[in-house]
Amino acid sequence: MDAEIYIDNNSFIHRLDPRVKIIIFLLTFVAILLFENPLWMLPITVLIVAQLVISGALLNLRRIRYILIVLTVSSMILWNLFSTGETQLFWRISLESLSFAVARTMLMILMISAGMILITSTRNEELVNGMIMLGMPYRVGFAISTALRLVPTIVSSTITISQAQRSRGLDLESGNLLERVKKFLPLLVPVFISTIRSTNIFGMALESKGFGAKEKRTFYLVFEMRKVDYVVLAFAIVFMAVSVYFAILGYGQIEGLVRF
């Protein structure tokens, strides 16, 4: 069972300089937050979907599809309940609150997608080195990469643990919500314990290989910005500038929306 998030398929996006990818990721976040009208969010959506397809990150989205579905459903309900508007459709739902809920749901899914694109197409080290070259302290960067690295380890030990407990008669599929939550205890405790044990060794191994031995360290992995990197970056900045311009002019809001 492969629990790795990075997918090694050497797409156009994979080959981009990690710094460019990180900057685009940050810009994307801002661009997503600029508008609250789903129609105005369409351009950035198209760009993100294109990146999802090119980078192969769709595969990773599929792996978390249940989480995405839960998020979508709950966000559609909640944002409708917490806002209202003039054009009543049915029950407590108005056209304005519906579009707002759609926009907020899109916002969440798009942010997750943007993050997924970044980590699907960028190796851990590239990501960290990219961040460091953009000015982040090495230790902070390393902490982030360690956190990312733990994800697959935890996923694979969770699979084994759930098999072990099912063999002992644990039935995760039956019972009401509260009962089910209680049933996760036999899974959670071993996952925590084994993760803590392995991070302890991780820490020892880290120091044993001289982590932080010298003030300055070499980076074996170095990147150079190529022409295509500059082009992509320029495109992203122009796109961003145009978006901000329209946002300042006041476009992309939902008229008549009342938020609680």
Add this chain to the structure above:
Amino acid sequence: MSEPVVTIRDLNYRYRGQKGFALEGINLTLMRGEFMMLMGPSEAGKSTLAATINGLIPHFHMGKLSCGVEVMGRDTKEFSVAQMAEIVGMVFQDFEAQLFSTNVELEVAFGPENFAVPREEIKARIDENLNYVGLDAFRNRPPSTLSGGQKQKLAIASVLALKPQVLVMDEPTTDLDPISKMGVFEITHRLCKREDLTLLIVEHETEEALFADRIALIKEGHLIKVGQTREILSDVDLLESLGVMPLGIPKFFKAAGLTELPLTPDEGVETFASSGFKINEAGYQRMLAAEKAALTQKNSPLIECKGLSYTYVGEVEALKNVDLEIHRGEMVAIIGQNGSGKTTLAKHFNGLLTPTRGEVLVNGKPTREQGIFKLGQSVGYVFQNPDHQIFSEKVFDEVAFSPRLRNFSEEEVKQRVTEALEAVDLAGQEEEDPFTLTKSGRQRVAVAAVLASNPDVLILDEPTTGLDYSEQRSMMNMVRRLNENGSTIIFITHHMWVVAEYAKRAFVMKDGDIILKGTTREVFSQGDVLRDAFLRPPHFVEFSYRLGYTFLTPEEMIACLEGVHS
């Protein structure tokens, strides 16, 4: 031998929050180019001693350290672990947790990067060390896609890239399958020839100790004896009393009354001939006949696989058309490399997996129809790592988990827990916190937790991995007792001596197929097939069939021996 590289003087160490000393009065000197093996039972202080050499103690583990360890003139108290990393390399048992990178090359680069080694030099070191451990072809692969053995080789390469003077390996092969063990040992055999590298290896495999220059024995934090390899390995009684596995060959000759003991199969064959020993042919045949008779009594099938094939989603076929039959009351072993399909096969017996093609019958009914919840009552499965299932604060609750889920009355639960804990020799420890027990204690809790549902069949996935010799023995003696009381036992293991001494029948798996099955003796007599599956019978068995027989234990051979000097 030239100058001392590691000097340990009057070392005492106590972990914080503990009363007793983990190490006491240790004096030890390692010479340049020397290869020392550190052996002893679990909790003896082997890993603790290993960790003092690169300064993990006292810097990483808090505690009280008195007097000192000096490596190449550096006192470990004055230098940080990271600074020591330049001269002392450390390889750990857990091959997953010591790799950080998503790429093999970068893993090797990590150490030199920390020491600001120039990029060109790092590149050269990557090439050299990947080549040395034979991972050249994998340089762009993510380490997570490598096998356990390859991961451990990568860990060695990444440490060697720092060009250390001393290499400490803490049980580097304990979690590996036989073929990976051989691969790692093959590297250590080359490393120990290097004049510039001092090796200290903590290891349970006594047969590997034959390659060491010296052996240090440790127990309860004290160095019991440090001596030349031959001297230590000949002291069979001392090893046994320390819970270290003695070699079968000297053990046999000692029992036969010799004082100059041979160690290797070659020496054994020679000594056997020169001492005028003979095997009593009639006695040997009687033993074989008795074995056959015992097996034919057990003939009511409990588990049957018919044309069983299994394919993991999106992967290659893990099991190919497997046919097998296990009878009620048997004790059988399944052996083979990791990835040969052992665990996949065993997971079919309790319904965790259902066949892609073919059928698995338990008690005459297909597993597909019974489901894991129901099957779990008659087929208990003990997973390899007890830490993957223990979650309760008390031993009692952990063992009661399964019976409670099956809605037994609290009285019945109590009785079952008591019986199960008695069976694993943990009676009276109901109120203990399982997490404070040793690995072998936790392993026993896991077995008891499965026994509590009174299964007919007990499947144990590597029950002896990570235990020391005496713990392995007592674990397997306990399993044998369960078998004698009527349970059918199926165990998966990498320890060939455990198979030789405890299994009545064995299945050898390779590439998803059973390539050999029969009585343990029949299986072990097929040296060539075993080697084809990259399995290696213990030295003692090898020695016996060079004499034309297949003896599984020294005791058996002694019973058939003629011409013993009195």
